[in-house]
Amino acid sequence: MATLEFDPDCAVKEIAFTRKNYRDVYPAVDPTRPELSQEGKVIFITGASRGIGQLGFAVSFARANAAALVLLGRSSEGLTETERLVNEINPSTKVLSIPVDVTDEAGMNKAFETAVEKLGVPQVLINNAGQLVKLDTIVNTDVESWWKTQEINVKGTFIATKAFLKHVGEVPSAPTTIINVISTASQGVPPGMSSYSPSKLAVSKFTQFLAMEHPTITSVNLDPGVVATNMAHSVPWLAPFIGDTPELSGGTAVWLATGDRSFLSGKYFNVCWNVEELESRKEEIKSGRLLTFTLNGKFGGPDVTVEGK
Template sequence: MNDLPVDHFVKAQQFVQTTHRDVYPAIDPTQASLSQKGRVVIITGASQGIGARAFVPSFAAAGAKAIVLVARSADKLKDVAELVATSHPNVETLSVSTDIADPASVAALFDKVKEKYGHADVLVNNAGIFKAIAPIKDVDHVAWWEEMTLNIRGTFLMTQSFLKQLPSPETPARIVTLTTGAAYEVFPTFSAYGMSKLAVFELMTYVAVENPNVVAVALHPGMVDTEMMKDMFKKFALDTPELVGGVGVWLAAWDGLDRAFLSGRFVTSNWDVEDLVKRKEEILAGNLLKMDLNATLGAAQFGL
């Protein structure tokens, strides 16, 4: 790792010609075209890291009607809510201490959302843990399963409850779910994190197929220096929170620009969104940015 350049992962995962490591005009959440006016946005993992530093400020800057702040720590959520009240006093916040891996806790959260707002329009599945780091033969099985449980079950429960609360099957909605490059590339000792993030990436694929009213995207945030960033990757962690938050707002926008072609697919924050739009037809025709088995299958290849 020490010999690799700081932009190694940006270039290794590059899909479009232009890449970014900071916010840029097309994803500036303050522009009118990306307005979240009148929308209710739920953000999990909102008490710290990318949730608190990227998604909450960006959706607030986009003028959301309300942001539902979700995490386990009530005290930390209070601090985030106070920052929003200071920086964007017209944006409501609802802080709900929630264990997203607990069905009863998630049900209580959505009861509060329904009581106050009827339903939410945007869900950002940001919460996750990255702790069970060891080879499979050595990793603590309890820690491994806890990571899988929170990252997969928690994302599933939040997504299912969000979908159930939509008023009708035609109600438009947006889901942005955090994934990672380790979802498709093997990093030894990262099995729990990589497999769990692959599972939630695939979850978005199912949501997209089953719910044409929902744009559901798996977003790799790039490399942002947060509490979850491991020392071996810190030199590469030059992506700003504003970049990730801006891409999240762009994916969840309601400006009439087609984003459905990205539904059920993998996107990286570093990729220029205007370049992505230019490749729309190619992405759809080739069914790109999805997981697949790297093999030619089918009896036809043998003339059968």
Template sequence: MENPPDDLFVKKQQFTRTVYRDVYPAIDPKEPSNSQAGKVVVITGASRGLGRKAFVPSFAKSNPRAMVIVARSRNDLEEVRDEIHAINKNIEVMVAPTDLLSTESIEFMWAKVKETYGHADVLINNAGTLQSGAISDLPVEKWWIDFETNVRAAFLLAQGFAALLGKERKGNIVNLTTAGAIMVFPGMSSYSLSKLASLQLQAFIAAEHPNISAVALHPGIVMTDMTLDFFIPFAKDTPELVGGVGVWLSTEKASFLSGKYMESNWSVDDLVARQDEIVQQGKLSVGLKGDFGSEQFE
């Protein structure tokens, strides 16, 4: 298609009658119904990209008790801490330099959270990597990096979160995924396959920990340092849209989406109106298309 419209992928993946590319009232983090008051929020990948531009400022506006910001660079995180306090000076901010490729580093981060707050209420599993290249060309060591970050680290972060939360206290995990996890884009096999695994991780968390609402979120196409050249013309979704959806997903009213997949462009009002259909018919879940069962041959 020559000169495709910038909403090509929004329409291709449209699940709700209404779609958005910017923040709107239902997901406004300043809306009282979206308040995170009293909660401890952990955000990974907080020093750049969607972490810094979308989730950090949106959660800062939602008035949590504390924010634990996670990335490798202490200096960058200290800048982000100042940005949080410029929005809301009353939020406690824990700067947590962490190497997500290191089990020990992740365990140390959770130990500090336990020592300071006892537990966390919200985990925004935003950190991720994207390697590009054809299967025939990409060295296996580089191809596997996406699995180390997008799957292994996501598992370790969710495991530590669940351990501190316990079996009774309610919590929320928002795991960043991509629509590419359920599509085939040549040159993106490691990213897409690793995100497909992380998407299914949410279904297991939801099944094994009913007290945790775990949702896989496709952020749409936002201009960040990870945006591939091909997608730049379509990168019209705002950070405020993604951040607002992340805050909304951390509220009780979004619990019906636990274990499922969601895209930031979809209207949360429309999703709520269709929640019985979504839950009862198993929609927004990973599955295999086809007609299955022996009864069809009887």
């Protein structure tokens, strides 16, 4: 009896918005391309002590010749390792590591003030810090661990963004980008993720508000795919789908921080999608409801009536 062969790319294909899709860095998002240079820019990265923050965003912006990286994270040891990697890749990129918890408002405000004083006003914020505290059913999850996920993923993003906006101003003098790292989990009802999934959906909506309130800042929801991080490995049923590299997220973030990407502001963007195809559809994306979270259905119309007045 023949057995069906499992396709490890099936999750990528299911959510594909472009014809071509990738699971690793490709030429258009190669951070070493001169066209994607981040020369002169100060980049803030939360959750920079490990995973995608370390091996994706920090490493890629160093390769793109960023003037300075501000690395924020809870682990001093992890930040030291990230700093070592950045220095090894590009000694000319200044690095400031600040151990801080994203949920600590006073600590984050002080971190931003210190960094701006030493390095100047930032042009890019990557809200990467996030956590899946516990994978379980609603009835078996304790309130404290369920809410802690909201605190880190939602409150942490809010605190970092508010601190960033304070320093860049209402209308930044230089092109400015906010990248909020979300998840494919925000779109469905993945087993055991009653806390994590809604938290990422909340961040997605928060990004839409950023785009509306700050139209001169490009604010994007970035889905990194399924990367071999500690978080991904904590979800047993994700194992067959892991395969997207942290460098793909990093290169894509560099691309988002280059040129005019305002057509993606307030939108959802999966790193596997081909950016050249997206650009070819920019007017369609910008003018419609594509790549936004909304209620599905057919609403309104000339036949609608209202009674009971």
